Structures are given as structure tokens and as C-alpha cells.
Amino acid sequence: MVKSYFSHAGQKGTVLIMAAVLLPLILMLCGMVIDIGRAFAFKSEINRACMISAEEASKEINIDIAQQLGSSTLSGNYGDLINRFFYQNIRQTDNASIKSTGFSVTDSVNLPKYINVYATAEINCFFLKFIGIESITVNSHGCGRLKRISGRQNTIFSLIQL
Amino acid sequence: MQFNLTKFKKIMKHFRPDMPYCFFIINRFLNNKKKRNAFTAKLLVPIIFLSVFVILSFTYPGTLYCDNWLKADLQENNLVWIDTSHWETKSIYVSDGYYKNIEKKRWVDTSHTVSQGYWKTGEYRVWVESSSVVPYTYNRYVDTSHWETITSYAEVQKPVFFSVIFGTDSYGWSVYSFASKAKGMKQVIYKGEKYLVNVFVIDYRPARGGQVYAVKYVFIIKFVEEKRVSTKWVSSGYWQTYTAYKTVDTSHWETGTGRHWVDTSYTVNSGYWEEYTERQWVDTGHYSESRVWVNSGHYGQPLHGKVTVNKSPEYIFTRWHRDSGGKDCGMDLEVSWEIDNSMLAEGEPEKKISRVYIYQETVRYKERGIVKTVLENKQVGPSALGEVKTFSSFDYAGSQDSILHIYLYALSGEVVHVYFSNPVNGFRSINIDYSGTSSGPEDFLGGDCYGEVIF
Numbered sequence: 279m280v281k282s283y284f285s286h287a288g289q290k291g292t293v294l295i296m297a298a299v300l301l302p303l304i305l306m307l308c309g310m311v312i313d314i315g316r317a318f319a320f321k322s323e324i325n326r327a328c329m330i331s332a333e334e335a336s337k338e339i340n341i342d343i344a345q346q347l348g349s350s351t352l353s354g355n356y357g358d359l360i361n362r363f364f365y366q367n368i369r370q371t372d373n374a375s376i377k378s379t380g381f382s383v384t385d386s387v388n389l390p391k392y393i394n395v396y397a398t399a400e401i402n403c404f405f406l407k408f409i410g411i412e413s414i415t416v417n418s419h420g421c422g423r424l425k426r427i428s429g430r431q432n433t434i435f436s437l438i439q440l
Numbered sequence: 441m442q443f444n445l446t447k448f449k450k451i452m453k454h455f456r457p458d459m460p461y462c463f464f465i466i467n468r469f470l471n472n473k474k475k476r477n478a479f480t481a482k483l484l485v486p487i488i489f490l491s492v493f494v495i496l497s498f499t500y501p502g503t504l505y506c507d508n509w510l511k512a513d514l515q516e517n518n519l520v521w522i523d524t525s526h527w528e529t530k531s532i533y534v535s536d537g538y539y540k541n542i543e544k545k546r547w548v549d550t551s552h553t554v555s556q557g558y559w560k561t562g563e564y565r566v567w568v569e570s571s572s573v574v575p576y577t578y579n580r581y582v583d584t585s586h587w588e589t590i591t592s593y594a595e596v597q598k599p600v601f602f603s604v605i606f607g608t609d610s611y612g613w614s615v616y617s618f619a620s621k622a623k624g625m626k627q628v629i630y631k632g633e634k635y636l637v638n639v640f641v642i643d644y645r646p647a648r649g650g651q652v653y654a655v656k657y658v659f660i661i662k663f664v665e666e667k668r669v670s671t672k673w674v675s676s677g678y679w680q681t682y683t684a685y686k687t688v689d690t691s692h693w694e695t696g697t698g699r700h701w702v703d704t705s706y707t708v709n710s711g712y713w714e715e716y717t718e719r720q721w722v723d724t725g726h727y728s729e730s731r732v733w734v735n736s737g738h739y740g741q742p743l744h745g746k747v748t749v750n751k752s753p754e755y756i757f758t759r760w761h762r763d764s765g766g767k768d769c770g771m772d773l774e775v776s777w778e779i780d781n782s783m784l785a786e787g788e789p790e791k792k793i794s795r796v797y798i799y800q801e802t803v804r805y806k807e808r809g810i811v812k813t814v815l816e817n818k819q820v821g822p823s824a825l826g827e828v829k830t831f832s833s834f835d836y837a838g839s840q841d842s843i844l845h846i847y848l849y850a851l852s853g854e855v856v857h858v859y860f861s862n863p864v865n866g867f868r869s870i871n872i873d874y875s876g877t878s879s880g881p882e883d884f885l886g887g888d889c890y891g892e893v894i895f
Contacts, residue, residue, distance in 0.1 A: 329871050337869035342764045345753030348884040350867070389881040392872060421874045426882040427837040427866035429805040 309405020313414065317401045320374050321416040323367075324397045328420030331363035332395040335381070336422035350424050352387045360395055373402045377415070392423040510749055510860045510891030528734045537723040544718050549711040557703040564700040569691040578684040583677040592668045600635070600662045607642075607654030616652050619644040628657060636661035743791055743854045745779040745824075746894045749846065751862070755886040758866045759833035768833050773798065773815060775846055776827035777856070792822035793856075795849040798830065802838030802864055811836050815844075822851050837866030840885055858893050862886070 340353045360381050368376065377398045384391040400413045605613050613620070623639040630637075637657040644652040750773070757769035775798065781790045798815040815832045844862040849855050863885035 333869045333871050337867060339867075340764070341757065341761055341769065344865075344884055345755050345757065345763070345769070348755040348887055350882050350884070384876060385881065391879065391881055392876055394874070394876075419874050421872050421876060422869050423872050423877065423879075424867055424882050425870050426884060427805060427868065429839065 306405065306409060309408070313401070313403040313406045313411075316373075316404075317414040317416055320399055320401050321418055323369065324376070324399050324416070325418040325420060327364045327367035328395040328397050328418050329422065330367050330420070331360045332381070332393045332420040332422030334363045334422070335360045335395070336390070336393045336424045339424060349389060352383065352390055352393075356387075356393075357381065360393075364395065364397065373404075375400050390424070392421055395420045395422070509888045510747075510858060510893045512747070512856065512858045512893045512895050524736045526734055526736070527731045529729055530732045531727045532730050532732075533725060534728045535725045537721055537725060539719050540722045542718045542720050543715060545713045545715055547711055548714045551707060551709045551711065553705055553707045555705045557701050557705065559699055560702045561699045563695055563697050564702075565693050566696050566700075567691065568694045571687050571689050571691070573685050574688050575683050575685050577681060579679055579681050581677055582680045585673065585675045585677060587671045588674045590670050590672055592670070593665050594668055595663050596666050597636075598662045598664050600659050603656055603658045604630070605654060605656045608652070612652075613642065613654055613656060616642045616644055616654070619652070620656065627663075630657075630659070634663040635659045636663070743779055743848075743850055743856050744783055744895060745777060745856075746892060747846070747848065747856060747858050748776045748778075749858065749860065749891050749893075750774040750776075751889050754889045755884045756834065756862060756864050757884075758835065758837055758864055760866065770831055770833035771862075772829070772831050773844075774827060774829045775848075775858075777825070777848055779824040779850075781824055789852065790824060791850050791852055791854065792824050793820065793826060793848045794822040794851045795819050795847075796828050797847040797849070798828070798845065800832070800834070800844045800862060800864075801842060802834060802836055803841040804836050804838055808836075811838070834864045836864065838864040856895060860888065860891065 335352075335356045338353050338356045338359050339350045343349065343351045361379065364379055365376075377400050378396075379398075380396045382394045382396075384394070396417070396419050398415060398417050400415050402413050403411050406412075406414075608616075620640045620642045623641050626637055626639050628635055628637050637659050640656040640658065642652060642654045642656075646652065752772040752774075756771045759768040759770060761769045763769055775796070777793055779791050779793065784790065795818070797817045799817070800813045800815060802811045802813065804811060811834075813832060813834055816828055816830045820826060820828065840861050840863045842861065842863050843859050846858040847855055848858075865884040865886065867882065867884075
């Protein structure tokens, strides 16, 4: 009797070994997708908060100066307003934290062209920490501008920055 | 300045009698190069300045009676239209109605005649129609009245003047005329015609003997017989008897014997009530009280005086924005007037402002119409000097075409109309691309706060 060259008799248990080796890899891949997805979702959230706070702050002008001089000078509390609107539009969660926020006024506070609001957040990883990645840092940015009501057509940019 | 005779003679050498003096001077200057340059500079510089002023005046014309901000449509000696248009409640007839179906009944007559009969043998009565012509005597009046021609003759008198002498000739009569005596008037027949004559007779016996006897007839009237024809209506007639004929109906019943038709036809009266639907118009027209805009107004004489407008703040915002005190944004307006009564004619009553009407026409953006906001509309104590203070807020933002109108009405009917551009600002914020924009910061419209207008 001739013994088959392709006999599987000597390969029993290979699948199990393969599965044992690949399963953690697949799980890690899935975990990475989940963690990165969470990071993207949170980035979108802070982007929205940046936009809202920039928009709200840009119309926080000193109305007394506007009534007297006709110019759009930012009022003194526009920075507080940015923080207030930013944090009002962020969900407090244990697994993500705002590391830093910032804003800048283009040109000057007396004659502002537009306001930029920046934010940096850190999202704790669930699965990637098994490979040594504890967290993902995301940055976002919103820009707002004051617009006098007029007959001109306004273009509103909706920004979703990832 | 001394008179230099030599110089004058030198100047006058160039003088031509037909040249105006100014041109003579110019000519003299132009003959000298240095003076020509100086003259050109002196002449051209004012011309250039004057040209610039004239061009600017035409390019940017200013209002005659006020500055560019505050305007008045009053013009000297021109009548001003006083708009008294208003809403009026009027009774207007509204034509209205509807069709209504009414159920009615009507009689449908189905009566009919049943034709029947039978043949019968025996006596029967039949109506025979006949007639006959009967003579009769008739009297009638024959009228013979007519016009009759009547001829008559009448004697008329016609004056004549001739005379006939018997017994001498006209010479002889003139010789012895001294002895003529009138014998009166007398009717004579001469040549078959009848005359009335005066008769003169000479019966003279001269001394030498003999007798002169002559008769003279002076004819004065001629009797002429004239034929006269006239017509006369003569009533006449007579009764005439004649024979006439007339038709007499001799129809009668006759009795016959034989087979004849006996008609027993009869009429059956029948019918029924039928229900039907009639479409009837129900008129519900009525008078309705409705508000109607009545265009009215009149022309008034202009006033003279000054109106001062003080607006605060300079830039107006809608009431949706709040100032630092947390109050709605708005506008304080102070209008004061001072009527100049110094130019009144003698006996003319003093002109006083009795009513103030201030309103804003806000021209909304994107052609959303004009919003009228009444700031003040009230009667004030008649005065030549007064002021009104108002505060008002605006719902909508408006362009620079938005006008604030101030009407001051005088007791005597005159009106002052002052107006100015009063844009209303509004703002909001937008998100823009993170790369920013090159557009500059927003400025607001307005900026005027004080103005005077003299009219």
C-alpha cells in the first residue's frame, strides 16, 4: 500500500494553532477600529463645540461702542463666553478629556475679522492600550465671524474637520 | 499815486478808440514777456480754483436749506402737500347669495274627451242654417248746402278836375270872370257819366249894351259804378226716401227622419299634483362695514423757521440686541422747532405748531418690503417754540434707504416735512472656513446724530 503524499494524518491541530495565533490579532484590529472610531466621534464633537463657541463669541460685541462709533469691538467677556459655550457643548465622559483650549482674534479686538477657537482632547483607548497606546490625541478648530444683516448673500460654511 | 504824463502818453499811443479799456490793459500786459507770465499766472489760478469749485458743486450738490443729512422738502413760496390720508369705515354693499332648491307642487291636468255615439233611426232635430235678403224703406238727408257767388254794384266817387264852359271860351271867361257868381253844386250827366260839379254863371250887361252870359261847370267828383263779387254759404238740403236691403238670419231647427248619429261624447276631468324642484336664488347681499383707505390731502403754505433733530445713539440697532444695561436697543429722538413769525403780514395770526407726526419707513433687505413704525403722532399745545422727545425701537433691520419722516403741522394748515436717512442695523454671526477670510470687520450704517434745517 502506497502512503499518500498528501495525507493529513500528521497535521492534526494546525487550525487550532492558527486560530490561537490569529485571534488576538483580529481582536486587536477590531479594538483599534473601535478606539479610532471613538476618537473620530469625539473630534467631531469638539469641532462642533469650537464652531458654536466661535460663532457665539464673534457676536459678543460691545453694543455701546457699536451704537456710538458703528464699529464691531469685542466686549471684554468674549473669552469667558468661548469657554462657556465650548464646555456646554461637550459631553463629560470619563474616557475623554479636554487637554487644552485656545482662541485667537484675527486683526484686533477692536476691529475683529474673525475668531478662531482651538481645542485639543485626549481619548483613552480600550483596546489599543494592550499594544502600548494608552490614548489618542485629537485637535479641532472652529472659526466664527460677525455679519451685519444686509442684502448680500451669505455663505455659511459648515465645517467638519477630522 | 502820481500821474505820469510821459507814461500816459506812451500808453495812449497803443490805444485804439474801438478797443475797450480792459482789453487795452490786457494787450499792454501781454506785450511784455515778464508781465505776460505774471498776468497768466494771476488769471489762470483763480480760473482753475473757480472751475474746481463749480465742478464739485455740480458733482456733489448740497441741499439748499440744510446739510446733507437732514433734508426738508419745503421750498420757498411753494405749496406743500399735506397728506391727510386715513382709514375710514364705510358701508359697502356686498353682493352675495346662493341657489336654493325649493320643493313645489303643480297640477297636471289629464282631462280628456271620450268621443262616442251611435247611429239611430227615427226622428231627429237638426239645426238648419239659412238667411234671406229683406227690403226695407230708409229715409236719408241729402245735404245740398253750397257756396253762392253774389254780384253787386256800388257807386263810388272818384275825384276829377276839369271844367267845361258854355257861352264863351276860356279867354272870354277870363275877361268877364269878375262878374262870375257861384251857383252851388249840382249833379250833371256829361258824356253819359254822372258828375258832381260846381256851377259858375256870368250874367253881365256891359254899358255899351248887350249881354254876356256864360256858364262854367267845374267837375270835381265823378260817380263810377263798381262791380263787387262775394261768396256766401247757403245751407240747404232735403230728406230722401229709398229702398235698402238687409240680410235676416232664418236658421232654425228642423225635424228630420232617418238614420242619424247621436253624439254621446263626454269630457273626463282628471289630473294629479306633481312635485318638482325649483332652483331659486336667495339673495344674501348685505351692507358690510369695512375699513377703506381714503387718499386725501391738501396744499399748505410753507412755514419759516428752524427744526433741530437730535438723535441718540448715532448707530441704530434693532430691538433684538441689548445694550450694556440689558435693555432693548432703540433710538432716542428729540425734535425741536422754532417758528419764525417775524415775517408775518400785519394782522396775520402767529403761526404755531399744533401736531407732530413722526414715523420711520424701514426698507428691509432682500426686498422684504417697507415697515412703517410710528414714533409719535400726537397733538401738542400750539406753540411757535417747542420740542418732542420720543424713544422707539425697531423690529427689522433696514438699509440706508430707510427714511425717518418728521411732519410738523401748524394750526393754520401749513406743514413742515423734515426727513433723513435712518438705517437700522442688525447683526448675527456665521461660521466660516478655518482658513479665514480677507473681508474686513463689519461696520454699521448710520452715524448721524444732530442736524438743523432752516426753512
